[in-house]
Amino acid sequence: MNRDDIPTIFNPRSSSRNRTPSVLVTEEGVANGKNGPSFTHSDSVGSQQDSVEPLSPATPQRTSNCTGNATIQSTGIAGKLKSCSASICSKSARKIYFGIWVTVCVTASWVGATHSIKYLYLRRSKDEDYDDPILVPHDTTDLNMTVLQTKYAVSFEAPFFTTWFVTNWTMLFFPLYFVSRLSTKRCESMSDILTESIRDFRDKGFTAVRFMTRCSLFCLLWVGTNYMYILSLNILLATDVMALFATNVSIVYLLSWVILHEQFVGIRIMAVIICDTGVALLAYMDGITGSPTLAGVVLATSAAAGSAVYKVLFKKVIGDATYGQVALFFSLIGMLNAALLWPVSLGLFLTGLETLHWDRLPWPALLSASCLSLVANLLGNFSVALTYDLFITLGLITAVPVSAALDVVLYGAQFEGMKLAGMILIAVGFFLVMFPDNWPDYITRLLRNIIMLTHSARWSRRNRHGSQGMHRRDIIDYRTGYIRSHLRSPSGRVR
Numbered sequence: 001m002n003r004d005d006i007p008t009i010f011n012p013r014s015s016s017r018n019r020t021p022s023v024l025v026t027e028e029g030v031a032n033g034k035n036g037p038s039f040t041h042s043d044s045v046g047s048q049q050d051s052v053e054p055l056s057p058a059t060p061q062r063t064s065n066c067t068g069n070a071t072i073q074s075t076g077i078a079g080k081l082k083s084c085s086a087s088i089c090s091k092s093a094r095k096i097y098f099g100i101w102v103t104v105c106v107t108a109s110w111v112g113a114t115h116s117i118k119y120l121y122l123r124r125s126k127d128e129d130y131d132d133p134i135l136v137p138h139d140t141t142d143l144n145m146t147v148l149q150t151k152y153a154v155s156f157e158a159p160f161f162t163t164w165f166v167t168n169w170t171m172l173f174f175p176l177y178f179v180s181r182l183s184t185k186r187c188e189s190m191s192d193i194l195t196e197s198i199r200d201f202r203d204k205g206f207t208a209v210r211f212m213t214r215c216s217l218f219c220l221l222w223v224g225t226n227y228m229y230i231l232s233l234n235i236l237l238a239t240d241v242m243a244l245f246a247t248n249v250s251i252v253y254l255l256s257w258v259i260l261h262e263q264f265v266g267i268r269i270m271a272v273i274i275c276d277t278g279v280a281l282l283a284y285m286d287g288i289t290g291s292p293t294l295a296g297v298v299l300a301t302s303a304a305a306g307s308a309v310y311k312v313l314f315k316k317v318i319g320d321a322t323y324g325q326v327a328l329f330f331s332l333i334g335m336l337n338a339a340l341l342w343p344v345s346l347g348l349f350l351t352g353l354e355t356l357h358w359d360r361l362p363w364p365a366l367l368s369a370s371c372l373s374l375v376a377n378l379l380g381n382f383s384v385a386l387t388y389d390l391f392i393t394l395g396l397i398t399a400v401p402v403s404a405a406l407d408v409v410l411y412g413a414q415f416e417g418m419k420l421a422g423m424i425l426i427a428v429g430f431f432l433v434m435f436p437d438n439w440p441d442y443i444t445r446l447l448r449n450i451i452m453l454t455h456s457a458r459w460s461r462r463n464r465h466g467s468q469g470m471h472r473r474d475i476i477d478y479r480t481g482y483i484r485s486h487l488r489s490p491s492g493r494v495r
Contacts (some may be wrong), residue, residue, distance in 0.1 A: 015058055100390030102383045105188030105394025109376040110242070111403050115410075116369035118238045120156050120362055126319055156362060158354035159231040161345045165366065166230075166338060171334035176378070177327035197324035203318065215316055215329065218310065219272045221338040226297045235296030237413055240282060240401040243423045244300035246396050249276045249433045251308035259312055263437055271432035278425030285418040326381055390434065397430045 174197075181193050187337065199210055232241050250272045256262040283297040321329070348354040380392055407413035415423070436442065 011244050023339045026263055037275060046231050051179075059249050075453060089306070095387045098141030098383075099387035100247065101393045102379055102387050103395045103398060106376060106379050107399045107402055108380065109372045109400045111238075111406065113372035113376060114233065114242055114399075114403065115371045115406060115408075116365045116372065118233045120162065120369075121234050156356060156360075157234065157354045158345075158349070160227055160348055161232065161354060161356060162230050162366065162369070163227040164341055164345045166370045167223055167226060167337045168334055169370045170330045170377065172331070172374060173334070173381075174327040175192065177323060177382075181324075185317075193324065197328045199320070199326075200322055200325050200436045204355055208364060212332075215332045216336055216340075218314070218329075219312050219333045223312060223332055223337060225303050228306065229303035232299035232303065235292050236300065237411065237430060239400060239407050239413070239415070239423075240296070241300045242396075242420070243400050244279060244282060244297060245304045245307070245425050246400065246430050247279060247301065247426055248304035248307045249393065249396070249456035250275045250429055251305055254309055255312040255316075255434055259316060264434070265437055267435050268320045268433050270427040271435075273429075274425050274432065275429035278422040278429065281418045281425065285422065323382060323385070330377070330381070391415060400427065444493070 178190070178193060181323075182190070206214070229245060231239065236244075250268070253262070253265075253268050254272055257264060279297065279301055284295050286293040308400075318325070318329070345354075349356050376395075377393075383392060404413070404415055408415075
């Protein structure tokens with residue numbers, strides 16, 4: 001599993017394409033193997049001469065074109081500007097620019113959706129003329145709950161209904177993909193696009209009954225994962241839940257190593273241990289006696305594990321999927337959720353297990369959570385076509401500090417002690433999981449380039465000061481990265 005195969009937030013395919021594959025939540029798989037820039041390493045320098053007289057900077061280089069005519073290649077300021085412009089506007093550079101924009105959008109949508117759901121749990125004044133929502137913290141030892149319950153009421157406490165409502169919006173996956181495909185490829189008909197998506201599943205040996213059975217199982221897993229995530233927001237702050245959910249990348253690697261036989265990478269096992277340590281610190285950040293924090297941490301961590309299981313099983317059962325397959329699969333999950341699980345939500349409401357007042361339902365927050373969640377899922381699954389998977393995955397961890405700032409401003413939260421240490425450890429583990437398989441080679445090459453740049457800068461300064469009758473010859477040893485410098489006197493002696 002290389003750096004670009006790290007699971008992204010929602011894409012079920014990305015993170016498990018083996019070496020040319022990997023597994024995911026999934027954008028990586030969706031992209032049909034779009035990887036980041038490759039770095040080739042060559043120690044063979046048979047074509048390089050050990051000694052080459054340097055060209056004078058003022059002398060233009062002559063090259064031969066295909067007609068045999070000599071052309072002059074500019075090496076002045078104009079040439080440097082042209083080269084710089086070409087590198088800035090290259091395909092890789094454009095993917096990086098778009099990747100930064102995707103990271104910002106994923107972060108904003110993920111934070112917005114989570115805080116919108118958290119807002120649903122706020123207590124609201126019973127006085128209709130004065131509506132000042134208040135958040136009741138999980139530690140209520142310093143609060144007069146009798147006065148609080150007299151003045152404020154819980155108008156909405158329905159995590160399963162919220163999960164059901166938000167999941168219904170995934171039905172829009174295939175319609176949006178369908179419209180975008182028609183707008184970009186005008187020669188295709190509607191039946192061609194639909195037939196292509198269905199044919200891909202048929203070619204993999206799925207019958208209609210078998211395929212719908214698989215979709216039903218994935219629907220239950222999807223709803224269960226999101227239900228635990230939303231329920232944990234009733235206990236913990238949004239930042240705590242998002243930090244705990246970020247541990248799913250380490251669980252994805254662990255499961256892909258066991259189930260999909262991904263390459264073993266020691267540093268990623270260390271990342272799993274570090275993430276588990278961070279989870280343990282968050283579990284006991286408010287102590288043990290009389291605190292529901294432990295239950296909230298268990299729910300959020302279970303949601304992360306459920307997300308990881310979903311991604312790995314998607315790779316195992318479905319394999320590499322096209323954009324049309326992913327869009328169709330998500331839409332079917334939304335349709336099955338809407339058709340089969342509404343009796344569960346109704347039963348919870350009628351039995352009083354969930355509190356729901358339709359006349360006081362905060363529709364703006366509920367609709368915002370649904371739209372932003374849909375945007376985050378769309379970005380996680382389809383933006384890999386225009387950028388590297390790494391940028392999509394980064395949106396999951398960059399959302400934590402942004403959410404922390406909102407919690408401080410909105411709810412007066414404090415991040416210190418075990419809570420802060422736990423979040424830092426989870427972030428460290430998150431970044432370690434994203435290390436590529438051959439990360440020692442990258443570090444070695446980085447150090448080698450730094451050494452070469454240092455030597456080049458030092459010898460450039462010497463050349464500017466002059467060497468009193470000496471002619472300089474620099475021989476680069478490409479095997480070690482060092483530069484052997486020889487100074488020749490006019491008589492030919494080497495010094």
